[in-house]
Amino acid sequence: MSGMKRINLILFVIIFFSLTVQAQRDIIRWDLAGDGGISWVVKTNDVHTDHIEMSGKQISAIVSYGLNAEKELVLKKKLIFPMLRKLPNKTGSHLSLEFDQQNQPVILVNGTEMQETPVRFHHKGLLTIESLSNTPVTLTKLLFPSVDKAAYLEIYRLKNTSASSVSVEIQHDVPDVHTKAEEGIYGEYLIRVEATKKGNFTISPGGDFEFAMIYSARKVHEEKYAFSAAYELARRIEMISGILDKLVLETPNDTINREFAFAKIRGTESIYDTKGGLMHGPGGGAYYAAIWANDQAEYINPFFPFLGNINGNESVLNSFRHFARFMNPEYKPIPSSIISEGVGTWHGAKDRGDMAMIAYGASRFALAYGDKNAAFELWPLIEWCLQYLERKKSPEGVIFSDSDELENRFENGDYNLATNSLAYGGLVSASYLAAELGKTEAANRYRNRAAELRKAIEKHFGATVQGFDTYQYYQGNTKLRAWICYPLNMGIFDRKDETMKALFSDFLWTGNGILSESGTKTFWDRSTLHAFKGLFAAGATNQTMNYFEYYSAKRLLGDHVPYPVEAWPEGNQRHLSAESGLYCRVVTEGLFGIEPTGFRSFTMKPRLPEGWNFMRLKNIRAFQSDFDIEVHRKGKKIKVLILQDGQKTIETNWDQISELNVKLN
Numbered sequence: 001m002s003g004m005k006r007i008n009l010i011l012f013v014i015i016f017f018s019l020t021v022q023a024q025r026d027i028i029r030w031d032l033a034g035d036g037g038i039s040w041v042v043k044t045n046d047v048h049t050d051h052i053e054m055s056g057k058q059i060s061a062i063v064s065y066g067l068n069a070e071k072e073l074v075l076k077k078k079l080i081f082p083m084l085r086k087l088p089n090k091t092g093s094h095l096s097l098e099f100d101q102q103n104q105p106v107i108l109v110n111g112t113e114m115q116e117t118p119v120r121f122h123h124k125g126l127l128t129i130e131s132l133s134n135t136p137v138t139l140t141k142l143l144f145p146s147v148d149k150a151a152y153l154e155i156y157r158l159k160n161t162s163a164s165s166v167s168v169e170i171q172h173d174v175p176d177v178h179t180k181a182e183e184g185i186y187g188e189y190l191i192r193v194e195a196t197k198k199g200n201f202t203i204s205p206g207g208d209f210e211f212a213m214i215y216s217a218r219k220v221h222e223e224k225y226a227f228s229a230a231y232e233l234a235r236r237i238e239m240i241s242g243i244l245d246k247l248v249l250e251t252p253n254d255t256i257n258r259e260f261a262f263a264k265i266r267g268t269e270s271i272y273d274t275k276g277g278l279m280h281g282p283g284g285g286a287y288y289a290a291i292w293a294n295d296q297a298e299y300i301n302p303f304f305p306f307l308g309n310i311n312g313n314e315s316v317l318n319s320f321r322h323f324a325r326f327m328n329p330e331y332k333p334i335p336s337s338i339i340s341e342g343v344g345t346w347h348g349a350k351d352r353g354d355m356a357m358i359a360y361g362a363s364r365f366a367l368a369y370g371d372k373n374a375a376f377e378l379w380p381l382i383e384w385c386l387q388y389l390e391r392k393k394s395p396e397g398v399i400f401s402d403s404d405e406l407e408n409r410f411e412n413g414d415y416n417l418a419t420n421s422l423a424y425g426g427l428v429s430a431s432y433l434a435a436e437l438g439k440t441e442a443a444n445r446y447r448n449r450a451a452e453l454r455k456a457i458e459k460h461f462g463a464t465v466q467g468f469d470t471y472q473y474y475q476g477n478t479k480l481r482a483w484i485c486y487p488l489n490m491g492i493f494d495r496k497d498e499t500m501k502a503l504f505s506d507f508l509w510t511g512n513g514i515l516s517e518s519g520t521k522t523f524w525d526r527s528t529l530h531a532f533k534g535l536f537a538a539g540a541t542n543q544t545m546n547y548f549e550y551y552s553a554k555r556l557l558g559d560h561v562p563y564p565v566e567a568w569p570e571g572n573q574r575h576l577s578a579e580s581g582l583y584c585r586v587v588t589e590g591l592f593g594i595e596p597t598g599f600r601s602f603t604m605k606p607r608l609p610e611g612w613n614f615m616r617l618k619n620i621r622a623f624q625s626d627f628d629i630e631v632h633r634k635g636k637k638i639k640v641l642i643l644q645d646g647q648k649t650i651e652t653n654w655d656q657i658s659e660l661n662v663k664l665n
Helices: 003-027 229-244 254-269 293-300 310-324 354-369 372-391 417-436 440-461 482-489 496-503 525-537 541-557 577-591
Strands: 038-041 048-056 059-067 073-085 094-099 106-109 116-123 127-133 137-145 151-160 166-171 189-195 199-203 208-219 248-250 271-274 277-280 337-339 344-346 462-465 468-471 601-604 614-620 627-634 637-644 647-654 660-663
Touching (some): 094 189, 254 310, 254 577, 293 577, 354 372, 354 417, 440 462, 577 614
Antiparallel strands (some): 137 151, 166 199, 601 660, 637 647
């Protein structure tokens, strides 16, 4: 690098860092809480509402909350029951209902109706709202879905702050809702809202009183269930703790640590116990009891082995079993989505590169999962998908697909960069997997195909676009696209410098991340997260970290929290679950540079940013192991430790250039 270029880069970093610090101050509404959550302490002039999605195996709740100009609590919820299917049995044909304040109980204190004034909101896998009132009684609400039942709960905790006893009357009488039998796949459904306590009670001075509101739904012929709110709360807390205790990130940046922890929650809770087995679903009010080749196979499935969550890993295996049902000797494409608990399909955008997504996700998962029997089960699906892709090659060696995962929202041509990059990544991982399974000929074949495809990608897509020597998304494309980051994600770094400049240029970068296409206002978090992961893996550590810190602070502590989102303007920035999985992969595969190469082996290039003296990943459950990675700065050297069961497996000074090859015991 010339001296002038080095000076310009340093100036760019200094200017951007100062702007980023100010921008982070401007976006912050929430604070990190001492218990591992986040809190919004209401200020005098606060008028704000937000929404969050929380899920269990039989329900998802999208809760809108906040306070209005009169300082009154705003609380609404949309409850989705994914397995109570409606006709026609399409993707979004599930029972859902909306509830607002009219469904809340009336609480009288000494004959006066209680009016809440929220003073603090808190997130940590459940939503807590603390309020003062126009009476001597304060109120704390805990809002959460059941872990495994079709129920959503709100626990009310009243505290008498006065020196005298108070009388409390709880009034609640909401009739059951019955759906029409002819509209349901399983006939009539019954929705019930009930208070666990009603009537008159006395709270002594300084005393507490607790009851719960339970929102549930069931098939009308099923017996009523006797819910225990305390039990359901304990189960929810136990589930959250189990997720937070595994794959623990420790860095000097507490915001990134906390957002990583929260992303694990959202990525894992959105798994539904359908009649077709466990299915991870994106959520968002629309996407449940179904799987997609992008959200599941490509985005989150490769992540679950690292967390070691039993529901997550089973949902992965189940998803690939469903995709494998559609293999056929004619090589007609596997549907993009398998819906309605596994009994239907959606293929509305035709082949979006779905076979590339499946081959990539299945081979990456099989390596990181580290179970040979599971790998043998997945191998026929991987081979079929790779052969499908081989049949779609042009004479120039690039692979055709009808669309991409944005499903024709933007032009993608006949041969797009995303499909071809994913196919390359799938071939590379499949070559490692074949070697592990003793399939030497297949390993060599896929390794050679990957090398050929890499050359074809450079020749077909390499181009100068809007002044940057990066990639055209398809031939004839003249506008920068977010998905120029895809080659970086697959380890193709030939154009990394100019691609980084393009991604962070005014053409694409905004306060909400990377635009899908320059000149538009549309952003999808998945694009931004792919870019972060690829740029970290490419070694653009310090430049990328500034943006990643800003993004993490905005998503965790800004006005719409606490998870990565889907898109805008589409979907109102829904908390789709797989995006949280991608956030976690920015850390595992980007910052730590972990690339699976075998059932007990991986390469890594840990990218320790300037200003950080350490970073750790603890209780990693991939490769059928339980191990930690520690990275420390020792002067100008980087020391890397791998510990299994507390014992050092590897201790080395890394040259920060070559790959580290790790073989676990």
